[in-house]
Amino acid sequence: MNKQPLSSGLSERDMVRSRLAKTLRRRHARERRFRLAGVVSVGLALACVLLLFGSILQRGLPAFWQSSIQLPIYFDPEIIRVDAAPQPLPDEPPVEFQRRQLEWQGQLARSNWQRLLTLGVQQLYPEQQIQPRHAQALFTRAVQHQLREMFAADPGLLGQTLELSLLADANVDVWLRGKIDRSLPDAQQQLAAPVRALADQLQADGHIKLKFASALFGNADSRSSPASAGLLGAFVGSLYMLAVVLLVAVPVGVGAAIYLEEFAPKSRWIDLIEVNINNLAAVPSIVFGLLGAALFINWFRLPMSAPLVGGLVLSLMALPTVIIATRAALQAVPGTIRQAALAMGASRTQAVFHHVLPLALPGVLTGAILAVAQSLGETAPLLLIGMNAFVANVPASPLDQSSALSVQIFLWQGHELRNFFEARTAAAIIVLLSLMISLNAVAIYLRKRLENKWS
Amino acid sequence: MTINKPLTTLGMVAVLATSMPAMARDTIQIAGSSTILPFSSIAAEEFGHAFSQYRTPVVGSGGTGGGLRQFCQGLGMNTLDIASASRPIKDSEIQACNERNVKQILEVRLGYDGIVFASRADQAGFALNAGHVFAATAAQVVRDGQPVDNPYTKWSQIDPALPDQDIVLVIPAANHGTREVFEETLLKRGCQSAGVPQTLSADEQAGFCTKVRNDGRVIEVAGDYTETLTRLQVQPEAVGVFGLNFYEQNRDRLQVASIDGVVPSLDSVGDGSYPVSRPLFFYVKGEHLDAVPGLADFVEYFLADSVSGYGSPLEEAGLIPLGDDERAEILDSFKQRKAVR
Numbered sequence: 001m002n003k004q005p006l007s008s009g010l011s012e013r014d015m016v017r018s019r020l021a022k023t024l025r026r027r028h029a030r031e032r033r034f035r036l037a038g039v040v041s042v043g044l045a046l047a048c049v050l051l052l053f054g055s056i057l058q059r060g061l062p063a064f065w066q067s068s069i070q071l072p073i074y075f076d077p078e079i080i081r082v083d084a085a086p087q088p089l090p091d092e093p094p095v096e097f098q099r100r101q102l103e104w105q106g107q108l109a110r111s112n113w114q115r116l117l118t119l120g121v122q123q124l125y126p127e128q129q130i131q132p133r134h135a136q137a138l139f140t141r142a143v144q145h146q147l148r149e150m151f152a153a154d155p156g157l158l159g160q161t162l163e164l165s166l167l168a169d170a171n172v173d174v175w176l177r178g179k180i181d182r183s184l185p186d187a188q189q190q191l192a193a194p195v196r197a198l199a200d201q202l203q204a205d206g207h208i209k210l211k212f213a214s215a216l217f218g219n220a221d222s223r224s225s226p227a228s229a230g231l232l233g234a235f236v237g238s239l240y241m242l243a244v245v246l247l248v249a250v251p252v253g254v255g256a257a258i259y260l261e262e263f264a265p266k267s268r269w270i271d272l273i274e275v276n277i278n279n280l281a282a283v284p285s286i287v288f289g290l291l292g293a294a295l296f297i298n299w300f301r302l303p304m305s306a307p308l309v310g311g312l313v314l315s316l317m318a319l320p321t322v323i324i325a326t327r328a329a330l331q332a333v334p335g336t337i338r339q340a341a342l343a344m345g346a347s348r349t350q351a352v353f354h355h356v357l358p359l360a361l362p363g364v365l366t367g368a369i370l371a372v373a374q375s376l377g378e379t380a381p382l383l384l385i386g387m388n389a390f391v392a393n394v395p396a397s398p399l400d401q402s403s404a405l406s407v408q409i410f411l412w413q414g415h416e417l418r419n420f421f422e423a424r425t426a427a428a429i430i431v432l433l434s435l436m437i438s439l440n441a442v443a444i445y446l447r448k449r450l451e452n453k454w455s
Numbered sequence: 456m457t458i459n460k461p462l463t464t465l466g467m468v469a470v471l472a473t474s475m476p477a478m479a480r481d482t483i484q485i486a487g488s489s490t491i492l493p494f495s496s497i498a499a500e501e502f503g504h505a506f507s508q509y510r511t512p513v514v515g516s517g518g519t520g521g522g523l524r525q526f527c528q529g530l531g532m533n534t535l536d537i538a539s540a541s542r543p544i545k546d547s548e549i550q551a552c553n554e555r556n557v558k559q560i561l562e563v564r565l566g567y568d569g570i571v572f573a574s575r576a577d578q579a580g581f582a583l584n585a586g587h588v589f590a591a592t593a594a595q596v597v598r599d600g601q602p603v604d605n606p607y608t609k610w611s612q613i614d615p616a617l618p619d620q621d622i623v624l625v626i627p628a629a630n631h632g633t634r635e636v637f638e639e640t641l642l643k644r645g646c647q648s649a650g651v652p653q654t655l656s657a658d659e660q661a662g663f664c665t666k667v668r669n670d671g672r673v674i675e676v677a678g679d680y681t682e683t684l685t686r687l688q689v690q691p692e693a694v695g696v697f698g699l700n701f702y703e704q705n706r707d708r709l710q711v712a713s714i715d716g717v718v719p720s721l722d723s724v725g726d727g728s729y730p731v732s733r734p735l736f737f738y739v740k741g742e743h744l745d746a747v748p749g750l751a752d753f754v755e756y757f758l759a760d761s762v763s764g765y766g767s768p769l770e771e772a773g774l775i776p777l778g779d780d781e782r783a784e785i786l787d788s789f790k791q792r793k794a795v796r
Contacts, residue, residue: 105507141768145504180707188576188706223496224768301533303480305513389486389515390496392503401482401513414681416493416704 056433060426065210066227067168067176069138069202073120074161075151080116082107085155108152113144117166121198124207130198137195138202140169140227142219167215168208170226170420172199176208179419190419216427220394221403226417231428233394237307237387237402238376238435244311244398245318245375250368252315253322260323261330262352281320288317289381297385304386305401313385314375321374325367329360362450369443373436379406405432480532483750486515487522487539488632489679490568490698491735494774495539498757501768502749505756509749516679519632523738527552530742536750538738541568541632549795559741560795563754564785566763567775569699569724570636570731572712575687579618581694581712585730587613589645591622592673594666602652605668623693625686626667628675636733637696638665684708699724700773725775732775741792758786 010018086100114136121135143166151157171190174180176199186193202208220233264270292313296302302309333356341351357364382388387407395402403411409428415421485495496514503511517525519540526538527548544560552560572583590613595602610617627633646664655663667673674693676682680701687693687709694712699719702709711719714730723729737754744751756762763769764776777785 102508109505109507184707190704190706222500223493224500297533298528301531303533304484305515386486386515389484389513390492390499391513392496392500392511401484414679416680416701418681418684418705419707 056426056429059423060428060430062177063423063427064213064216066213066215067173067203067208068165068211069168069208070163070165071120071124071207072161073116073147073164073166074123075157075159076116076119077159079119080108080111080151080158082111082155085152105152108148111148113147116147117143124205125201131194134192134194134198137191138168138172138199140167140225142222142225142228143167165209165211167227168199170417173227174419175199176203179423213427216424220392221390221408221411222392223390226415226420229412229424231405231408231431233391234403234405234408234428235431236394237310237391238405240307240395240398240402241311241314241404242372242376244308245315245372246368248312249315249318249322249371249375253319253371254326254364254368256319257323257326257330258352258357261327262356263348277320277323281324284380285317285378286380286384288313289384292316292381293384303399303401305389305391305403306399307387307395307402307404308398309385310382310387310402310404311398313381314378317378317381318371318375321371322368325371326360326364329363329367330356332363333359362447365450366443366447369439369446373439373443376404376439377406377432377436379404379410382407383410405435481748482510483512483536483747483753484515484534485512485537485539485737486517486525486535487537488519488541488735489516490541490631490633490700491539491565492516493700493772494565494735494763494769495537495737495757497768497772498762499753501762502753502756506749506752509752512749512753518630520630523548524551526738526740527555527557529555530557530740532746534740536740536743536747537754540736540738541733542635543734543736544738544795557740557742558794559792561739561741561789561792562795563737563739563758563789564777564781565735565737565757565774566769566777567724567732568735568773569719569729569775570633570640570733571697571699571702571719572694572714573687573697573702573709574694574712575691576708576710578691578710579620580710581610581617582716583617583712584715585641585645586648587617587645588641589649589664591624592626592642592667593646593664594668595663597650597652600650600652602655602663605670608672620692622672623674623690624672625674625676625683625693625695627683627696628677630677632733633696633698636731640731640733698773699775703773721770721773721775735774738795739789741794744792754789755786758782758789 082104086097086104088097115132117139118130118132118135121138122130146166168176172195175182175189175191175196180190189196191199199208215228216230217235218232219228219230221231222229260270260274292309296309296312297304337355337359338351341355342348346354382404387402387404388411389401389403390411391401391403393400405428409425409432412421412425412428415424483499485499492514495512499512499514503509515522519538519542522535522538523540523544526535528534544562549560552558572581572588574581587610590596590605590607591610593605596605596607597603598606607613607622609619610622611619613622626637643661643664651660651663667675674686676686680695680697683695683697684701684705687695695709697709699721702711702719713719717723717729719729719731724732737757739750739754760779760782761767763774764782767776770776776782
């Protein structure tokens, strides 16, 4: 249109070509820039994730091993002064036998189990004058209960000597592994100088070894004996919540989605409900916690800190996600499947449950598992229903008080014994992440396995 | 009739759900002060080991105020049996309790705790007094008898003997019982010694003494002491307020400030020479004593000399034990079920 006068000797054709070449170069450059930006952002994201995982692994992995003291323990009849363990008499009522057993347990509890430990240490180095309180400081407090339980399970141990591997105190572990600056003056150390020397000596003589921290997986949380604090209670609590969410959120969510997608008449009300479900998925989790505390605890009067309540709160949270994922999966099933079923004389219910739902199942399962996994990592709503309480028992039912893995991380993060619990917290994070990754792996496996049969 | 099956199960679940609250609880439930949390948790665990017929009590946190609010929500199995508090219960809280039928509130003093100022171990040490703390914290100070906005930006401006570094003070927020002790024993005292402007009314005077500056030099922390410690790691010049027990466990990272020339320790708090200390309390719901198995036993176990006295596991964890006479008196009044007012 607006032709330029030919100033030089170039033909019009050359001009067009050069203009084209110029815009082409510009477009190519733009594409290169975009690709570069893409690569950079992927790289940045990867670097962040690697940094995060790297730092957690680096801090947490050492916590899977901890110091144990190996030494012979003599079950000294002079110290364990108890009667013979009660045996059920022929015509004794069970109540009476129980009473005698409690009494015997009481005798056990009153025996000085720490004395066995101090004698054990003193016998390793008979030439040194080791003070009992220094020897005691080596062991974490749970060790004496461990000895008592061993004896209660097998009273025949009286008078025998056993080679045992016993958990060292948290501060001893911190000292031996250099988590505290060894050059600090006495006033800034957690352990008295003789205890530190004793620990070093035991390690040099091969009595203290790093062993796999089975306490981390076999015990519930502990405050009186930090070295034996574990994740089992929180893990079982999380499993109960997982079960509740699976039993509540998945059936309700899938049912609601099927009705909305396949049966509900198109009306304004249904549109309104749809919009609100989408809004609900974006509500911050803490709001669900407040709701749960008001509804389940104050109104339904369910117990505080119970995994059942936690599971119900998380179900509320997971519900919108399950509904949205299920609807998307149902929408992805071609309409021809429904029409074919209806044409063959199937009712609508039959068409949905015999044909549409089985085809949508991979998508439904993936969505449900991801929603459940996501809710499992949630902490804020659980704090509001009292799941951040200290619970020393492994919960026996969903109604028992319990913690959850994510909350346990929060609790350990705030533990006052920083030097020991920084690593322990990172270890707990590794356990939670592994659980998440395995749940996601299950979701991927199911999707791959059941994928689109109709195409 | 296959359709009935899910309906019956649903019905059973509903019946189960409604009958559950009627079930008696066999676990003691405690919540409240985060200062007391370590002590009550340790006592709970040892109690579980010592009495095999009872379950280990469950210990929650949430701060003194939060714990007492939960405690006063009423009677019944989904309410607390014990609220732990790092300050005495307020009249308004007793009233709130009474309105919800919680009438028999038993006060049990457990021991003492010191509140300490600590800076990072690699920074300068402090020797403070109440006047210093007030001058560093207050929103307004008195100049020539008139209140003026707090002009101090460096500790050395308050007292040349203090380090020449910026004032950054990390203190507990109002949800902590520690805050009230901080106000009563340091701010009000420092304020009085500095002289309150007489032009103000009594109410205004109290407000003047405890109003904290908001120019970013005083940071209020609503979380626990770990959060305060993290602040100190980020801001090396900051001085934080901690419980004595937290400081004792982190001596490699923190150095403690003396107050009025007294260095806080178990001894100096125990004999009363360190000025910033406070008693710690359990508030036990008298109405629950018969309903929750082991509740009375647990309180008496906590008060035993072998559990919370000198040389006990709780003293080792940083609780400052009661005196012998005091202990006997408290145990006695608990056994007689003497309620607060």
